[in-house]
Amino acid sequence: MKFNLFSTAAALIAAAALTWLVLRFFFGEQKAASGAMDVSGKRQTATITVKGGYSPAVVSMRAGTPITLTFDRQETGECTSHVVFGDLGLDAMLPGNAVTDVELPALPAGEYPFACGMNMVHGLLKVEGNASAGTDKLHPLTASAEAPMVDSAEAERREAAERTKEITSLTRLVAIGTVLTLPVFIVTMLHMANPMLVPHWMVNPWLQAILITPVMFYCGHPIHAVGFPALAHRSPDMNSLVSLGTSAAYLYSLVTCVAPQVFPEGSREPYFESVGVVITLVLVGRLLETKAREGTGKAVQSLIKLRPRTAHKLNAASPENVEWLNPANFTDMDIDTITVGDLLVVKNGERVPTDGIIVAGNASIDESMITGESKPVTKTTGAAVTGATVLLKGDLVMQATQVGANTVLSQIAAMVARAQATKAPMQQLADRIARYFVPAVMVIAIWTFAIWIALGPAPQLAHALITAVSVLIIACPCALGLATPLSVTVSLGLGATNGVLVTSAKALEQARRIGTVVFDKTGTITRGVVDTTADWNKPSYEQDTVKEGSPEAIAALRARGIRTVMLSGDKAEVAGRIAREVGIDTVICEVKPDGKAYWIAKLQRERDENTATSGSSRAPHDLIAMVGDGINDAPALAQADLGIAIGTGTDVAMQSADVTLMSGDLRGVIRTINLSNATMRNIRENLGWAFGYNIIGIPIAAGVLYPFTGWLLSPMIAGLAMALSSVCLVLNANRLHAANISGGTTTDITGSAAATTTANTIEPTVIVDDRTSLNHVTDQSNNPTNKENTMDMEMHMHHNAPADGETATDPVCGMTVAVNDDAITREYEGKPYYFCGEHCATNFAKAPQIFLS
Numbered sequence: 001m002k003f004n005l006f007s008t009a010a011a012l013i014a015a016a017a018l019t020w021l022v023l024r025f026f027f028g029e030q031k032a033a034s035g036a037m038d039v040s041g042k043r044q045t046a047t048i049t050v051k052g053g054y055s056p057a058v059v060s061m062r063a064g065t066p067i068t069l070t071f072d073r074q075e076t077g078e079c080t081s082h083v084v085f086g087d088l089g090l091d092a093m094l095p096g097n098a099v100t101d102v103e104l105p106a107l108p109a110g111e112y113p114f115a116c117g118m119n120m121v122h123g124l125l126k127v128e129g130n131a132s133a134g135t136d137k138l139h140p141l142t143a144s145a146e147a148p149m150v151d152s153a154e155a156e157r158r159e160a161a162e163r164t165k166e167i168t169s170l171t172r173l174v175a176i177g178t179v180l181t182l183p184v185f186i187v188t189m190l191h192m193a194n195p196m197l198v199p200h201w202m203v204n205p206w207l208q209a210i211l212i213t214p215v216m217f218y219c220g221h222p223i224h225a226v227g228f229p230a231l232a233h234r235s236p237d238m239n240s241l242v243s244l245g246t247s248a249a250y251l252y253s254l255v256t257c258v259a260p261q262v263f264p265e266g267s268r269e270p271y272f273e274s275v276g277v278v279i280t281l282v283l284v285g286r287l288l289e290t291k292a293r294e295g296t297g298k299a300v301q302s303l304i305k306l307r308p309r310t311a312h313k314l315n316a317a318s319p320e321n322v323e324w325l326n327p328a329n330f331t332d333m334d335i336d337t338i339t340v341g342d343l344l345v346v347k348n349g350e351r352v353p354t355d356g357i358i359v360a361g362n363a364s365i366d367e368s369m370i371t372g373e374s375k376p377v378t379k380t381t382g383a384a385v386t387g388a389t390v391l392l393k394g395d396l397v398m399q400a401t402q403v404g405a406n407t408v409l410s411q412i413a414a415m416v417a418r419a420q421a422t423k424a425p426m427q428q429l430a431d432r433i434a435r436y437f438v439p440a441v442m443v444i445a446i447w448t449f450a451i452w453i454a455l456g457p458a459p460q461l462a463h464a465l466i467t468a469v470s471v472l473i474i475a476c477p478c479a480l481g482l483a484t485p486l487s488v489t490v491s492l493g494l495g496a497t498n499g500v501l502v503t504s505a506k507a508l509e510q511a512r513r514i515g516t517v518v519f520d521k522t523g524t525i526t527r528g529v530v531d532t533t534a535d536w537n538k539p540s541y542e543q544d545t546v547k548e549g550s551p552e553a554i555a556a557l558r559a560r561g562i563r564t565v566m567l568s569g570d571k572a573e574v575a576g577r578i579a580r581e582v583g584i585d586t587v588i589c590e591v592k593p594d595g596k597a598y599w600i601a602k603l604q605r606e607r608d609e610n611t612a613t614s615g616s617s618r619a620p621h622d623l624i625a626m627v628g629d630g631i632n633d634a635p636a637l638a639q640a641d642l643g644i645a646i647g648t649g650t651d652v653a654m655q656s657a658d659v660t661l662m663s664g665d666l667r668g669v670i671r672t673i674n675l676s677n678a679t680m681r682n683i684r685e686n687l688g689w690a691f692g693y694n695i696i697g698i699p700i701a702a703g704v705l706y707p708f709t710g711w712l713l714s715p716m717i718a719g720l721a722m723a724l725s726s727v728c729l730v731l732n733a734n735r736l737h738a739a740n741i742s743g744g745t746t747t748d749i750t751g752s753a754a755a756t757t758t759a760n761t762i763e764p765t766v767i768v769d770d771r772t773s774l775n776h777v778t779d780q781s782n783n784p785t786n787k788e789n790t791m792d793m794e795m796h797m798h799h800n801a802p803a804d805g806e807t808a809t810d811p812v813c814g815m816t817v818a819v820n821d822d823a824i825t826r827e828y829e830g831k832p833y834y835f836c837g838e839h840c841a842t843n844f845a846k847a848p849q850i851f852l853s
Contacts, residue, residue, distance in 0.1 A: 008454040015450035019443050026234050026439040032060035032126055035067065043068055050080050050094060052229025052239070054114075054123035063129045067104040073097065075225065077166055078290055079237075081159065082117030085125075086423045089504070091117070096162055120237045120481045121230070122435075163290060170222075170287040177219040177283060180211045181276030185716075188273040205257045208272040216250050220279040222286075236438040238478045238722070242282055244442070245472035249715065250275045252465055267461040271469075271715070278473055278719035285723025289730055306369055306388040307409055309335050311353035314343040319360035319397040342400045346391055354387040355402035363394030370408060371499040371647070371663035415501050416492045424505035426683055427484035430690070434480045441475040441698065448702045456703075463703070466712055470701035474718035476725040479690035484683050486733035491679040498741055499647070499662040500671050507658035510642055511676035515621040516607075517557055517669060518600060518636075520628035521568040521575065524646055525550045525582055525666065528629075544578075551582045553666035558583060558762075560673075562621070567591050567599060567636075572766050579764040586765045595769055596636035597812060600626055604641070627669060635851055638844075639812055644669060667742075674741040682736050686729050693725050808834040811851040812844050828852070 033056035035046040043066045049055045050073040061067050071083060076096030083102065084091050092102045104125075112125040188208075190197045201207070217224075220243075227243030230236050253270035260268040312330040316322045322329055330345045338344070338354055346352055352365070362380040367389045376392050379385060385398055387407045404410065423431070445468045452464035488505045495502050502508045522528045526544045554564050566584045568575040568591060575589035588599055603624050611622075626633070626640035637643030637657045645657035646664045661668035701713045808819050817823060817834045824835045828848045835841040844851055 011450040011454040015446050018446045022439055022442050022446070026236070030058045030234065032056070032058040032124075035059060035061045037065075038068070042066070045070065047072055048123065049074060050083075050121075051075050052226040053121050053233030053235040055229075055233055057123045057233050057235060058126060059123070060126045060128060061107070063109045063127050064106050066106050067125075069102045069104065069125070071100045071102060073100065076162065076169075077222065077226070078117070078163065079226070080116045080121055081162065083114055084117060085112060085114045087112050093159060095158065117485075120235075120434075120478060122235055167287065167290055170283055170290065173219045173222070174280065174283045174287055177215050177276065177280035180215050180219075181273070181280050184208045184211050185273045185277055205253070205270045205272070208270060209254065209257055212250075212253075212272040212276045215276045215279055216246065219283060220246065223279065223282060236442075238476060240438060241441060241472045241475055241477075242278065242719075242722075244445075245469040245715065246275050246278055248465065248472075249278075249469050263461060264459065267459040267465075269462065271465070274469070274715040274719075277716040281716070281719040281723045285727055288723075288727045306351060307335065308351045308353050308388075311335055311338055312345040312347070313338070314345055314397060316343070319343065324360065324397050325395055336404070338400055338403050340400055340403055344398050344400060345395070346385075346398060347395050348391055348393060350391055352385045352387050352389045352391070352398065354400050355407045356385055356398040356400045358383050358385060358396050359399050361394060361396030363391045363396050366390040366392050367663075369497070370412070371665075412496055412501060415503060416496050419488075419492050419502055419504050419508070424484055424488060424509040424683070426509060426680070426687075427505070430480045430483055430687060434477055437475070437477045437480060437694075441471065441477075444698060444702065445469075445471040452703065463712065466715060467701065467703045469715045470713045470718040471698055473715055474697045474701040474713070474722050475694060476690075476697075476722050478726045479693060479729055482726060482729050483686035483690045486730060487679055487682040487686060487736060490733050490736040491675055491682075491739075494736055494739065494741065495672070495675050498671055498675075499665075500668055500675060500741075501647075501660040501662060502672070502675070503658050503660075507642060508676055508679055510623055511625075511659070511672050512680055513621050513623045514562060514625045514642060514673060516563040516565060516603060516624045518565040518567060518603070518624065518626045518640070519584070519666075520596070520626075520633050520636075521566055521570065521578060523629040524627055524633075525554075525566060525584075526578060546578065546581055547664070547666065549665040549667045553669055554583045556667070556670050558585070565603070566764075567596050572768055576764060576766050579766075580762065583762045584764050585762070586767065588767045588769055591769045596626075596628070596633060597639045599769070600624060600636045600639045601812065604639075625669070627666065629664070635812065638851070644672065671741045674743060675739075678736060678739040678741060682733060685732055689725075689728060689732070693721075697721060810835050812841075 033046065035044040037043070038045050044061050045068045046056075046059045046061070047070040048059065050071055052075070059069070071092075071094050073080060073094045073096060080094060081096070082091055082093055085104075088104070090102070090104075092100065094100050107127045109127050109129060112127065113122065114125060115122045187198050187202045191203050223239045224243045224247075227237070227239030227241075230240045231244075249271045253272045253275065255262060256268050256270045310332050311334075313333050314322070314324055314330050316324075316329065324330065324345050325347065335353055343359065344353055344356070346363075348363075358379060358381050360381065362378070364376045364378050365385065366376050367386060369388055369390075370386050379396075384401075385396075387402075387409050402408070405414070448471050449464045449468035452467055453460050456463045484505075488508060491508060492502055495508075502511075519525050522544065525546060527547050528544065557564055564583070564585045566575065566579050566587045568578070568587065568589050570578075570589055572587075572589045575587050578584075579587040591599065607622055607624065623641035625642040625644055626636045627644045627646070628634075628637055629646035633645075637645060642659065643657035644659045644661060647660050647662035659672050661672075697718075701718050703712055705711055808817055810817055811833055812835065819834055824841050825832045826835070826841050826845055826848075827833070828844075833844065833848075835844065
């Protein structure tokens with residue numbers, strides 16, 4: 001090729017100008033649309049159109065006033081079917097071609113990003129200005145959204161129905177695209193192999209245009225209807241790249257039909273077959289991905305499907321003096337028409353229709369679908385029953401106590417949905433890269449085209465078009481966006497079906513780093529009850545028996561090198577006996593009612609001081625977990641790096657925890673760690689594939705191998721690779737369904753007796769909590785390494801803010817802290833609170849009412 005300095009300079013200058021325009025367009029400041037007050041004057045409102053992105057993408061609101069965001073979704077499909085406010089823990093379903101209101105509370109000033117469920121479409125809520133006292137200085141973690149109560153089970157069913165409808169539509173488009181594209185593709189390939197194999201009229205570009213135009217505009221409509229608006233909204237995605245690439249190839253081919261003379265010799269061949277094949281393959285990939293994504297939520301969906309659709313309502317006000325098993329005395333009714341207080345008949349072999357209490361009869365019930373424990377539970381009059389569990393033996397009459405969205409089943413689905421709305425720390429890197437990915441690909445395509453035009457061999461234009469289109473099409477930003485959320489979705493559902501409810505993706509990621517587990521004794525390690533056959537001449541605490549599974553769980557933790565600690569208010573003799581029986585490393589006894597959070601904070605400070613002294617980074621397994629079940633455990637659960645509540649305990653404890661074990665079996669701690677390990681391994685695999693695919697694929701598409709091999713990647717191959725890339729991620733995430741998270745719960749110790757024998761050989765270290773007073777102690781703010789401060793219970797009720805120079809008590813850990821301009825504070829209900837560090841301040845922000853009660 002003869003070098004032309006002028007044309008080379010012109011191509012490079014044009015590329016530089018286009019690069020500047022692309023960067024300015026996508027990364028220039030976006031003007032925020034301001035919300036308006038509704039007719040009541042008490043709520044701000046804004047309407048956001050969802051079509052290939054969010055319009056407007058940036059919404060501005062005033063601090064201190066509740067917010068209603070109306071999402072007008074004018075499309076269907078998986079991508080924008082949810083809107084997720086990660087900072088607020090809110091995941092709202094947006095039905096296709098419908099309007100949905102998302103209610104937010106009065107928020108403090110700040111920025112609250114939101115995104116689609118696939119993390120590809122992004123928007124931003126800006127809250128500006130000052131608010132009334134008690135709101136403007138709240139930590140963002142306290143400003144959680146209070147969306148209206150919805151039946152998560154019903155929402156899951158609606159989403160499944162919408163997904164089924166999308167699969168049907170995609171199947172039709174794939175069929176049409178295949179029928180119209182296949183003749184053009186086969187003829188073109190045969191003609192390239194040997195022009196004598198096909199008649200000349202069959203390779204007529206006008207015939208190809210007639211066949212491919214419907215593929216471009218009808219079959220490709222779901223792609224273009226999202227891709228081009230996403231470009232306009234400055235949030236381009238994979239659809240945008242495909243739309244740009246196929247549009248460029250289609251227009252080029254159309255010009256070769258209408259005015260081929262405008263192109264130089266050798267660059268007058270159309271690429272209609274590439275357009276048809278790329279669009280059809282993208283649709284095939286989307287179809288496969290949608291089918292595969294059905295499996296990512298199948299664990300929770302399988303729970304929801306267990307709920308029966310009908311119930312037997314007793315036709316009497318009481319089961320007494322009524323033959324309630326007689327079909328003449330009950331009426332079948334739809335499950336959704338049940339109300340609180342209804343008497344329902346449940347027969348042998350049937351599923352419990354909703355949550356309630358037994359008022360007549362008794363039964364052996366399989367609760368494994370809720371707790372993950374296969375052992376049946378015998379229940380009689382007065383016992384609580386959970387919807388969707390199975391009566392293995394017996395019949396009963398129950399009174400409904402919770403229906404619809406308030407049932408345990410719906411709350412599990414809701415908790416999983418909220419957890420899926422959060423982001424794992426590992427996802428942050430992928431999110432930062434994804435924000436710049438599509439504009440970067442567009443810039444690479446521009447320079448690829450320019451370099452091939454300026455410096456490439458003849459035919460330059462054809463080579464430039466092929467490489468630029470291939471770069472646009474092979475890039476897969478979805479792979480980066482999906483790598484973490486897919487694995488989190490599957491694992492949260494897997495945990496739920498095994499009785500482990502994780503409240504956030506962050507907790508799921510951190511569980512694998514547990515290095516110390518602190519257990520409450522009563523109700524956690526032990527049963528917390530005394531049998532009716534007990535000797536009432538002895539104190540009850542001496543006859544409190546160890547829970548089944550506790551020795552095995554603690555032995556398994558020790559086998560993994562995890563330190564175990566037990567907190568107890570009992571005397572050293574009683575606490576030491578229980579510790580020896582289950583194999584605890586360290587027992588802290590005679591702990592005051594306020595002392596559990598204190599000891600958690602003490603362990604955390606010791607860890608941090610040891611790390612600082614050694615000068616090394618923190619160990620990979622250094623987090624401190626707390627396992628408890630009672631109201632007095634709530635502050636400790638919130639203080640711990642990871643709080644694990646027993647599902648059979650109090651609601652307050654569960655609200656303060658990061659993980660809830662539905663069955664109360666401590667082997668659930670091992671399941672939680674196993675689940676975390678399996679999830680993070682899967683996420684690393686997904687991220688490795690996502691980064692590796694794009695890092696290798698894009699340069700190949702740009703033609704880096706051409707100087708060595710003389711080979712250019714066809715846009716059709718690029719389309720196939722891109723279509724399969726996301727499918728591979730989904731299939732890999734679905735492998736988590738086969739993960740055995742119960743493995744290692746007994747550390748290869750056969751049976752409870754063997755575990756107990758091993759435990760009894762371990763002599764625990766006994767520490768007596770000798771803090772004799774709950775009153776405020778001497779100011780020790782100048783000695784922050786002293787952890788012997790007590791928690792001042794009266795400080796929680798102190799109504800006057802301390803003056804500068806005075807001291808205050810950290811409401812979380814009980815340390816005395818100095819009140820000055822450098823103090824770490826949070827404000828709640830107009831009153832400032834002071835903290836020893838950001839860790840305590842963050843935990844206080846999670847649930848301030850717990851620490852102030």
